[in-house]
Amino acid sequence: MQILLGRLVEGDTSTDSLDIHLGQQKAISRRHAKIFYNFGNQRFELSVVGRNGAFVDDMFVENGVTLPLKDKTRIQIGETRFMFILPTDETVTDSKNGKQIKPINPSDAVSLKTSFSNNHATSSGSSREGSSTPQHPKVNDNKSSTVLKLGDDFVNELRANAEASVVKREEAAAAAAAARNGNQVSLMDGVNALSAAGRAQQSLQSAKDKLKKPLKAVKKVYKPEEIPEEYRTKPNFSYSTLIAECLRQKGTERGMSLSEIYKGIQELYPYYYYCPDGWQSSVRHNLSLNKSFRKVCKEGKGWLWGLDEEYFAEKERLKRKQIELANIKATQHLQTLSQQFQQQPARPESYSSSTSPAPESNSSESSNSKLSGDTKKALSYLQQELIRLTKDRKMYDKETTTQILTQALAMTIAQVNQAAKNAGIQGFPLVTLIDKNPAHITKILSAALNAATIQVTKKKGLPPPSNSPAPPVSKPVEPAPTRSNIQQFARPSPPVPKPLATSGSIKSISSAQAGIASTSPGPSSSSPIPSIRKPQYYGKPLSVAPSSSRSINKPVQQKQSQYDNESIQLQFQKFSQPTPPVAPVAKPKSDLEDLDMKLMLDSMDHDKDTSKELDLDKFLAQHSGEVELDSKKRPLDSSDSTKDQEPDPKSSKIE
DNA sequence: GTTAAACTAAACAGCA
């Protein structure tokens, strides 16, 4: 049994079954909502089926959502407002007139329904201040934007109960009616009828007890398809970074309240609009623990929070230092590998001493002594360039990074050699090319880095750099040296609340003012520097809840990569280019180290035709996706040490 | 295997 509410349409027989006519507004669907008694839960529930949703107790409820009704629940559909009133146990009091109404038994309900259907009139006219038709939720509006969402368990529970109670509902199908009362549509009679029917099966008292529980506004659970694709992945930023960016972009001199920070983060990173709650706790945790965030002044229940830029920058600096160290380590390893290779005596098949790139080697010197001074310089130069280029990229763990660098180096050498060979140039062309046209070498290196990254990640089953997280609505990380110029990457964000056009200026508290020593951040402080983050495994199963109505996962742990650096998104986009056929690669071997060495060997081998398809121009065309960017960034790398590093990318992607 | 960083969850208390 249920009470149908909707818009009566002449000639549409499907609307004949409506129990309550809500008016003629087009915003009201022909069948907009239904009220029924859920025997499983022992409570009344409202199911919104109309396209434009409804407001329940001033909170927007999307279509498709079913939620419990309690006594005096206010419902608004279109511009028609009414209230759901529960009867008392034995007597029912008309909420408006105060007169008592005799309880209804199931048999009464039948007649009640009949009488109502003969008696119904269109409501309407009751519109007061125009309630806006529910639109896409806005973060700005606290009240009206709150979207009711039912937790998985609850949804499942409803589902299960619905099935279990089919029979019972049919037994109760005799009851329904409603009466309008001026501005307020009283559903009392219908409810009464339902109640009566319910009593036949269950204790109404227990139902009412449950209904007494406050209607809790639960955030709506979004299904993946309901979420704009770009907001299905968790931003690759640590909470500290999210908060800092929020304070910078949305904050004012007076700071921001906690709720403002919540909203700000949702606006900047709409992922947090769609994802389940829980992240707010992390935000509070960060605010409290991270000394970069300071309470400015008290307001109402809580504090207004500000960002201590100096402290934050100091943390960034330290972080950056660490990352650079890690990068250096990785490349040192690469260098070692390279040198080891150079030292290797004749290799079985593919290598002959006569093809050594360092023909004039001095045998009396140590490890890399077999290389000529020029060759060593050339290799060193390539390493330096690789390091530099690597800083602009999203990188992986140390081992993977090393493999990528090694392979990139090998590819570069191979390309150069082949090009030289094609051009009929003799000798070791690297030295010449570096000397004559270093920019070109950089281009080749960059292209090789692309190809190597794709190869290595593919081989290792790592996520390719293409899965970039959705960029924030307003980009927090900015490669630009100017620290505050943050909005350059701003882009429209579809259904999501667009960032308030508030000042983009940075509001910060000086350390002096805040009395902060420039000590290193404690371990508890969170990540700081916007930097590229490495893909990670999510700590938690994608959908932990057994009930799988949850579509978007709660934010999952992210880890910051030691190898990243800046402007992740851009880099990701670069990498996300379709994987081109990759250049000269050795046959896959089980041992990566072997593969690396083979690559090196092949590429160093002047005489050997390692790459039939090696064509430098082609290679560059295929892999030079970001060469331009890299060169653009160069000045930044060298000059700006304060650039944000970003936390990392882990993104929980909704499947 | 250990450690550090970041994340997650939740208990708890104060306050409006």
Place this chain on the structure above:
DNA sequence: GTGCTGTTTAGTTTAA
């Protein structure tokens, strides 16, 4: 009494 806010603790995951 309730919900929000801020603090704190504990546990997990990942990378180094």
